[in-house]
Amino acid sequence: MMPPTTLARRAAPVLACIGLLALWQVAALALKNDSFPTAIEAIRAIPSILGDKEALINIIASLRRMAIGFGVAVFVSIPLGLMMGRSRAVAAFFNPLLMVIYPVPKAALMPIIMLWLGVGDITKTLVIFLGVSLPVIYHSFEGAKAVEEKMLWSGAAMGLSAAQRMVWIVLPASLPEILTGCRTGLVLALITMITSEMIARQSGAGNILFNALDMGQYDTVFAMIIIVGAMGIGLDALFERVRAKLVRWSEPQFDIPLSFS
Amino acid sequence: MAEPVATRKPASSIIEIEHVSQIFQTSARKDHQALSDISLTIEEGAFVSILGPSGCGKSTLLYIVGGFVSPTGGAAKMKGKTIAGPGPDRGPVFQEFALFPWKTVLGNVTYGPRQQGMSASEADAQSRALIEMVGLKGYESFYPKELSGGMKQRVALARTLAYHPEVLLMDEPFGALDAHTRTRLQNDLLNIWERDRKTVLFVTHSVDEAVFLSDKVVMMSKSPGRIRQVIDIDLPRPRRRNELLLDPRYQKYVVDIERMFDESDEVGSRS
Numbered sequence A: 001m002m003p004p005t006t007l008a009r010r011a012a013p014v015l016a017c018i019g020l021l022a023l024w025q026v027a028a029l030a031l032k033n034d035s036f037p038t039a040i041e042a043i044r045a046i047p048s049i050l051g052d053k054e055a056l057i058n059i060i061a062s063l064r065r066m067a068i069g070f071g072v073a074v075f076v077s078i079p080l081g082l083m084m085g086r087s088r089a090v091a092a093f094f095n096p097l098l099m100v101i102y103p104v105p106k107a108a109l110m111p112i113i114m115l116w117l118g119v120g121d122i123t124k125t126l127v128i129f130l131g132v133s134l135p136v137i138y139h140s141f142e143g144a145k146a147v148e149e150k151m152l153w154s155g156a157a158m159g160l161s162a163a164q165r166m167v168w169i170v171l172p173a174s175l176p177e178i179l180t181g182c183r184t185g186l187v188l189a190l191i192t193m194i195t196s197e198m199i200a201r202q203s204g205a206g207n208i209l210f211n212a213l214d215m216g217q218y219d220t221v222f223a224m225i226i227i228v229g230a231m232g233i234g235l236d237a238l239f240e241r242v243r244a245k246l247v248r249w250s251e252p253q254f255d256i257p258l259s260f261s
Numbered sequence B: 001m002a003e004p005v006a007t008r009k010p011a012s013s014i015i016e017i018e019h020v021s022q023i024f025q026t027s028a029r030k031d032h033q034a035l036s037d038i039s040l041t042i043e044e045g046a047f048v049s050i051l052g053p054s055g056c057g058k059s060t061l062l063y064i065v066g067g068f069v070s071p072t073g074g075a076a077k078m079k080g081k082t083i084a085g086p087g088p089d090r091g092p093v094f095q096e097f098a099l100f101p102w103k104t105v106l107g108n109v110t111y112g113p114r115q116q117g118m119s120a121s122e123a124d125a126q127s128r129a130l131i132e133m134v135g136l137k138g139y140e141s142f143y144p145k146e147l148s149g150g151m152k153q154r155v156a157l158a159r160t161l162a163y164h165p166e167v168l169l170m171d172e173p174f175g176a177l178d179a180h181t182r183t184r185l186q187n188d189l190l191n192i193w194e195r196d197r198k199t200v201l202f203v204t205h206s207v208d209e210a211v212f213l214s215d216k217v218v219m220m221s222k223s224p225g226r227i228r229q230v231i232d233i234d235l236p237r238p239r240r241r242n243e244l245l246l247d248p249r250y251q252k253y254v255v256d257i258e259r260m261f262d263e264s265d266e267v268g269s270r271s
C-alpha cells in the first residue's frame, strides 16, 4: 500500500496538468479567438500529427539531435568539470573561455554557426551541445571542488593513483551534483532543440510548429506545444527516477532510529 | 668485518622523523611556521601519542608521516626510506571519518584489499571478520549516512586495518564523538591493538586518552610547533580502564602531564 503522502506527491503533477488544461479550455471559450483554440481542439489534433509519417520522422529527427547533443555534452563536460574542480591550472585555463560563453544565448550563435556549418544536423546538434555543456561543467566543477580531501587521502593510502582517484573517488563523490547539472542540461537540450529548429527551419518538431503557425493551423500549433511539453515532462521524470536511484546513498535520511550500544 | 658503529638506533625503529619543519604560506603573505625542527623515532609495535594544544601542528606532523604533506624542511623516514607520498604501509584514520558515502560498510572495508589485488571472495571474508571485530556485525549493507558517528569511526578503523598497514596513523579519531562513545571506542581500540600490536601514531589533545592508550606520549608546544618532552608511560598491559583509573601511577601521569600541558598552552598563547 502506498502511504497517502506518496500518493499525493504522485498525483500532484497530474492534477496540475488537468487544472492547466481546464483553465485553458475556459479561457479559450471565453475569448473565442481564431488563433486560440480550446484545449480539447488542440488535444484532438494530436493523433493526426502522431499518425502522420512525415511529422513523426521530423519529431524523431529532433529527438535524435537532442540525444546526440546531450550525450556528447555530458560525455565531454563531466571530465572537464571534474578536472577543473581538482586542478587550479585546468580551472584557470578554461574559466575565462566559459565565462565568455556562459551569458551568451546559445541560439544567438546560430547564425554564425549556420554560416560555417550550414543549416543541417551538425549546426543544430552543436547548439544543443553548447546549451547542455555549461550547466554540466559548472555542476561537475562544484561537485569535484567539494570532495573532501581526506577521502582522497584515504584512497591514496590504499594505493590509488591520481587518475584512479579521479575516476573512483571524485566522480562518485560528485555524482549528486553532476546529476543536478545533467537534469538542468536535459531541459536546456529540449529548449535549444526547438529554438534551433525555429531559426534553421528545415526539419524537426520546431519546424512543424512554425510551419503550422505560418499556415494558420492553430490547433496544430497548440497540439505541438502539448507534444513538446509532454516530451519535456516525460524526459525529466524519467531522468529524475534514474537520478534518485543512483544517488540514494546521498539523500539525507531522518527516519532511521539507530544508535550503537 | 666490524659492524658499523654509527647505527646506534635500536634495530626496531620503524619511523624516523628527522629535523622536520613545516612553513605554510598564509594568505596574508606572512609565513607561518607550523612545525620547527621535530625529531622523533618511533619503534615498531609501539603505541605513541602526540599530545598538544590545538594548532601546535599535530595533524601536520601526522600528515607528513602519511606522505599527504611534504615537509618544507627535514625528512620523515619509514624503515630507512624517505617518505615521498602516501602508501598502504601507513594507514590513516581521520577525525572526519572520510568514508566513501556511496559504498556500503562492507564496500568501504573491502575497498583497500581489493585495490591491493586481493580476490573478491577473500576480501569479502576478511572484511566481514573485521567488521565483526569492530562490533558492527549486521551492519554490512548499511550506507555511512545510516550510521552514528561512533559507528562510522569503527568502519573507518576496519577499512584501514583491512589493507594491513604496518603503521596506523590516527588523527584525533575520537575527537568528534560524545564522551560515552569515545570511551567505548578507546577500550575497543586497545583490545584490538593488544592482539596484533601494530605501530600506532595517535594524535590527541586529551591527556587521559594519551596516557590510557600509549607506551609513549610526545608532548608538543605551540607557535612554532615543537616537541616539548617525550614521556614513557610505564603501565602494565593489558590495560583495563576500571583498574587503571584507580592506579596511582596512572593518576600521577595524568596530573603531571596536565600540568605541563597547561604551561605549554600558556607559552603558546603568549605569541
Ligand SMILES: Nc1ncnc2c1ncn2[C@@H]1O[C@H](COP(=O)(O)OP(=O)(O)O)[C@@H](O)[C@H]1O
Pocket (backbone or CB within 6 Å): B024, B025, B026, B032, B034, B052, B053, B054, B055, B056, B057, B058, B059, B060, B061
Ligand atoms: N594547509 C595549511 N595552510 C596554512 N596553514 C596551515 C595549513 N595547515 C595547517 N596550518 C596551520 O598550521 C598550524 C598547525 O595546524 P595543525 O597541524 O592542524 O594543528 P593541530 O592538529 O595540532 O591542531 C595551525 O596554526 C594551522 O592554522
Ligand SMILES: [Mg+2]
Pocket (backbone or CB within 6 Å): B058, B059, B060, B172
Ligand atoms: Mg588537528
